[in-house]
Amino acid sequence: MSASRSLRFAAALLCGAALFAAGSVCAQEATSAPTPMGTSPSANPAGADAIPGDGVYKAFHEQAGIDRIIDDFVGRITTDPRISERFKGANLVRLRFELKAQVCYLTGGPCTYTGKDMKTAHAGMDLKNLDFNALAEDLQLAMDKERVSFPAQNRLLAKLAPMQRAVVTK
């Protein structure tokens, strides 16, 4: 293959991938609810802006489904040998309440998140990537149990993944 042909090929694919992703980002931007003036997604205490539309919220079986997922999830993270220590002494009643509100909001449900922002909530915990990923895996198992479709699960994970930068401090 000639040098120029292969370079053009590479450029085309890179742009294609970028446009594909940009397209969906743009599509989301266009339809998402207006954020209060001057509020960037990272300044949103929920850690991200909500997914537009109610498709993902429906895929999570709405509030009842989210309640079941979080109840199951909190059971998992408090017994997962990799991270259970982290939750010793935590206020699990408040944690469940805030997580339900956060996931309801992020999936596009009719909720407001009133808890701490992600940086403040996890400050001083010295959390590592292992903690973050273990928690994500426990959430995947809880979503599986609720039979949330895999693409819908990934829509939520796409919102949670960038919170690694605020949550993981070690």
Next chain:
Amino acid sequence: MRRPFSFSTETQLGGAMRPIKTAVSISAMAAGLAMASAAWADDAAPTVPYVDSGRLLLTQGVSNIEGAAGGGLATWAVISGYGTKDAVGGNVHATYVNLPSYTLQDYGAAVGLFDRVELSYAREEFDTGSTGAKLGIGKNFTFDQDVLGAKVKVLGDAVYNQDSLIPQIAVGMQYKHNEQDAIVHAVGAKEADGVDYYIAATKVFLNESLVVDTTLRFTKANQTGLLGFGSARDDNYHPEFEGSVGYLVTRQIVVGAEVRTKPNNLGFAKEDDWYDVFAAYAINKHLSATIAYADLGSIATFNNQRGVYVSLQAGF
């Protein structure tokens, strides 16, 4: 007249034994590791220092034919193993490609250090089988190549930064040593050793459940080095493209397609770009299998080399 047990009979037997030996060693390895991994659940607390298997399933890709983490044919920017930035990880792999006129056996190992550096080794054995006789190099003549690789992640994260388009980017090099010095020179290659350099960009697009890789490789290799490097008429580095797109079907299964362009340096035979469609299944973080259908085009004048690619990988 009874002929003594001849050399050619011996090589014939040796050749026939080779795939069987590989198959036996692959299944022994798989069985051993399946047992080990069954006893080693993914959510076990890390007990070995610097081992956490803490990255998410399938985010290391699979071991490719050159021993690096990637697709089957392409090299990706991800680091081998499931270790996070606080840990080390690694893999061993065995791969078998069955083509109409040849077979390729490939095995190797890779270590990932702190989700930053990857060091890899692969041994490629390209068996010409009965085609060897037609090529005049002898039945079951096998081209053996060693590949030593080093990769460094320079920026980004393939998974976390879902709110940006910036992929994970890594640069790397692969030193390749072909053992069939005399024959690769006879087919017109300039060197039996070569070094490839590459820059790879990999990103998971969670919203679309996709993983995309694009890699630019600078290489002189003929058939990735199996037929040596460069030729009298062209001994320049060529920029070549590798790309993979995979759809994440479940946490454990990814299906997709790949392309890998290649130079065309040799006079005696043309060389084609490579393609494949693949499915990889991660049983857990310690054992995965890849099956692909690869179109490797024309190899040493034998056209339409299409066949099944099977690979097993074990690691942490």
